Amino acid sequence: MSSRAQILAAVLANQPAILPMPVFEPFSPQGSNNLDLFVATAKGIGSTVHFLGGISEVKQLIHSNFSVGRIISPMAELSDVAETDFADLDAHTLEDVELGVFKAHFGVAENSAIWVTEELLGKRVSPFICQHLMLLINKTDILQNMHQAYDKIGTANYAFGTFIAGPSKTADIEQSLVLGAHGPRSLAIVILG
Amino acid sequence: MIQTPKDHATLADDFNIDEKRVGWHDDTLWWIREKRDKIAWQVPDWELLRDAASNIKDHVLSNLNPYLLQFEANAIANGITVHWAANAAEHNQIVLNILRSKEINKLVKSKSMLTEECHLNDFLADNGVDVIDSDLGERIVQLAEEPPSHIVLPCIHKKKEEIGELFHKHLGTPQGNSDPQLLTEAARHHLRETFLSRKATVTGINFAVAETGEFVVCTNEGNADMGAHLADVHIACMGIEKIIPERKDLGVFLRLLARSATGQPITTYSSHFKKPRENQEMHIILVDNGRTKQLGRADFRNSLKCIRCGACMNTCPVYRRSGGHSYHYAITGPIGAILAPNLDMEKYADLPFASTLCGSCTNVCPVKIDIHQQLYKWRQVIVQNGYAPKAKALSMKMMAFTLSSPFAYHAAGKMGRIVLKYAPFTVNNKFNPWYKQRDMPDVPTASFGEWYQKNRNNNEQ
Numbered sequence: 001m002s003s004r005a006q007i008l009a010a011v012l013a014n015q016p017a018i019l020p021m022p023v024f025e026p027f028s029p030q031g032s033n034n035l036d037l038f039v040a041t042a043k044g045i046g047s048t049v050h051f052l053g054g055i056s057e058v059k060q061l062i063h064s065n066f067s068v069g070r071i072i073s074p075m076a077e078l079s080d081v082a083e084t085d086f087a088d089l090d091a092h093t094l095e096d097v098e099l100g101v102f103k104a105h106f107g108v109a110e111n112s113a114i115w116v117t118e119e120l121l122g123k124r125v126s127p128f129i130c131q132h133l134m135l136l137i138n139k140t141d142i143l144q145n146m147h148q149a150y151d152k153i154g155t156a157n158y159a160f161g162t163f164i165a166g167p168s169k170t171a172d173i174e175q176s177l178v179l180g181a182h183g184p185r186s187l188a189i190v191i192l193g
Numbered sequence: 194m195i196q197t198p199k200d201h202a203t204l205a206d207d208f209n210i211d212e213k214r215v216g217w218h219d220d221t222l223w224w225i226r227e228k229r230d231k232i233a234w235q236v237p238d239w240e241l242l243r244d245a246a247s248n249i250k251d252h253v254l255s256n257l258n259p260y261l262l263q264f265e266a267n268a269i270a271n272g273i274t275v276h277w278a279a280n281a282a283e284h285n286q287i288v289l290n291i292l293r294s295k296e297i298n299k300l301v302k303s304k305s306m307l308t309e310e311c312h313l314n315d316f317l318a319d320n321g322v323d324v325i326d327s328d329l330g331e332r333i334v335q336l337a338e339e340p341p342s343h344i345v346l347p348c349i350h351k352k353k354e355e356i357g358e359l360f361h362k363h364l365g366t367p368q369g370n371s372d373p374q375l376l377t378e379a380a381r382h383h384l385r386e387t388f389l390s391r392k393a394t395v396t397g398i399n400f401a402v403a404e405t406g407e408f409v410v411c412t413n414e415g416n417a418d419m420g421a422h423l424a425d426v427h428i429a430c431m432g433i434e435k436i437i438p439e440r441k442d443l444g445v446f447l448r449l450l451a452r453s454a455t456g457q458p459i460t461t462y463s464s465h466f467k468k469p470r471e472n473q474e475m476h477i478i479l480v481d482n483g484r485t486k487q488l489g490r491a492d493f494r495n496s497l498k499c500i501r502c503g504a505c506m507n508t509c510p511v512y513r514r515s516g517g518h519s520y521h522y523a524i525t526g527p528i529g530a531i532l533a534p535n536l537d538m539e540k541y542a543d544l545p546f547a548s549t550l551c552g553s554c555t556n557v558c559p560v561k562i563d564i565h566q567q568l569y570k571w572r573q574v575i576v577q578n579g580y581a582p583k584a585k586a587l588s589m590k591m592m593a594f595t596l597s598s599p600f601a602y603h604a605a606g607k608m609g610r611i612v613l614k615y616a617p618f619t620v621n622n623k624f625n626p627w628y629k630q631r632d633m634p635d636v637p638t639a640s641f642g643e644w645y646q647k648n649r650n651n652n653e654q
Contacts, residue, residue, distance in 0.1 A: 014489030183415025
């Protein structure tokens with residue numbers, strides 16, 4: 001008997017009588033203002049938050065913070081400040097990217113996590129391999145909690161998606177927090193509108 | 194001479210030689226427990242969330258066979274190759290076969306407690322495959338040639354000076370420098386080279402969604418993603434209990450996991466892998482290794498609900514003062530002590546006794562596993578099966594005799610008081626484990642029975 005058949009048979013023999021899938025009421029919201037909670041949480045875990053009016057202000061922000069180094073973004077509107085046609089490159093060639101700028105689907109107030117999927121990233125590795133990361137969300141796209149987040153994602157057919165909350169970090173050495181483990185050293189969140 | 198493996202108490206003694214380090218270890222983990230409390234209490238309905246998570250996991254375990262089939266079918270439809278491994282050896286062989294089929298002999302691995310349980314690194318090294326662990330804590334213990342001492346914080350037992358020394362030796366950092374910022378930066382450069390040059394990666398899996406065939410991997414460092422998105426081959430390993438029914442159930446678990454683990458609102462990255470990249474191979478290995486057996490043990494089945502947050506370790510008064518290595522098993526602490534005996538009751542007979550049964554683990558568990566009850570039940574199973582240590586078995590027999598005979602009970606009590614009064618040196622010595630860190634109590638002049646008899650007589654007069 002194959003291991004597959006053996007495992008499935010053992011599971012079937014040993015699993016207890018069926019217990020129902022729980023039905024739970026919507027969980028209570030944390031705080032009364034999603035935007036305030038989002039900003040406070042984001043800053044609390046080391047992100048910076050910028051309220052900007054539109055793409056021209058985003059360009060100014062990029063310009064004032066990243067005058068040197070390679071910048072990538074799949075957003076056509078940024079083609080004068082960033083490389084926008086990197087999707088067909090070998091992922092390894094992105095190793096020297098200084099800044100990646102990406103549009104995101106939405107943010108979650110309770111943990112400041114931001115949801116992005118492959119089609120917004122150009123390449124899967126791009127928000128991880130860059131030294132610094134900038135994510136753009138609309139002010140109206142801030143949800144309360146993870147339940148609302150998955151309601152919004154629904155049955156979306158992404159190949160890869162990720163919640164990003166803050167810069168990459170580690171506290172493995174004596175619990176001292178260090179930002180910039182393997183991924184970006186900083187996360188700038190731009191809230192538009 | 195045959196070396197007998199050391200048990201928890203002996204290994205804890207080793208850890209306790211350096212009292213200052215024990216205090217530091219204890220305080221650090223308690224600080225993490227406090228962070229967990231602080232953030233958990235900010236979430237309204239925290240207890241309802243725990244209930245929901247616990248009930249979802251109960252439901253999954255009761256319907257695991259159909260969910261495994263559903264997950265497999267969806268993962269295959271997504272373009273992922275699915276393998277099944279009955280035990281650790283088969284799991285390791287599958288990994289090796291995949292690597293050999295691609296002529297790859299170098300691997301970068303992110304954290305997976307399952308691969309620790311299966312001793313994958315040793316097996317691959319013996320077969321000529323070079324493995325580099327990419328989680329910083331795991332890389333540190335790998336350089337130190339030690340196993341992780343905590344499932345979330347692998348090198349929590351190490352002082353930064355020791356890490357500075359290791360990095361000086363292996364990564365060329367300046368001697369005597371133990372600044373965490375500098376050491377992390379050195380590891381970042383070293384591991385970036387690794388990510389860019391390795392063609393295969395192994396990751397663990399936090400949650401596997403039956404409904405969609407996708408799996409979720411959570412890290413703070415971004416190491417799983419750096420490995421997976423740069424490698425040609427991604428092998429993801431999971432125990433069969435990691436299944437959850439639907440994507441929306443992730444909402445419940447991702448709210449609980451990082452808050453319980455480290456007091457963070459969520460991990461930096463919660464990555465959902467559904468399909469391989471173009472020209473990438475993605476494999477999932479579903480591993481049993483004793484899990485179906487545990488599923489059949491009604492008293493211990495609950496242990497399979499574990500989401501590996503480590504909260505039970507951070508709060509455990511025994512773990513905090515004995516260190517993770519004293520558990521001599523890949524999963525340390527209270528949860529490890531109820532998982533390990535299922536795999537080898539004789540080898541791990543000591544672990545369920547390494548607890549005060551205070552119940553703190555049960556109180557913090559995000560999926561409400563009755564950990565301390567299971568520790569208590571394992572003790573009975575272990576004694577009934579004849580695996581209790583000889584000294585413990587003998588003292589328990591004597592205790593049973595003494596407590597069941599009024600004469601023996603009174604005689605023993607009297608004898609104890611006489612000994613303590615006239616010959617305290619017979620108990621105040623290093624052969625009495627109780628005396629090791631404490632003073633013996635003052636000798637009572639009479640037993641409660643004698644006192645009661647006397648006072649009752651006085652009152653009646």
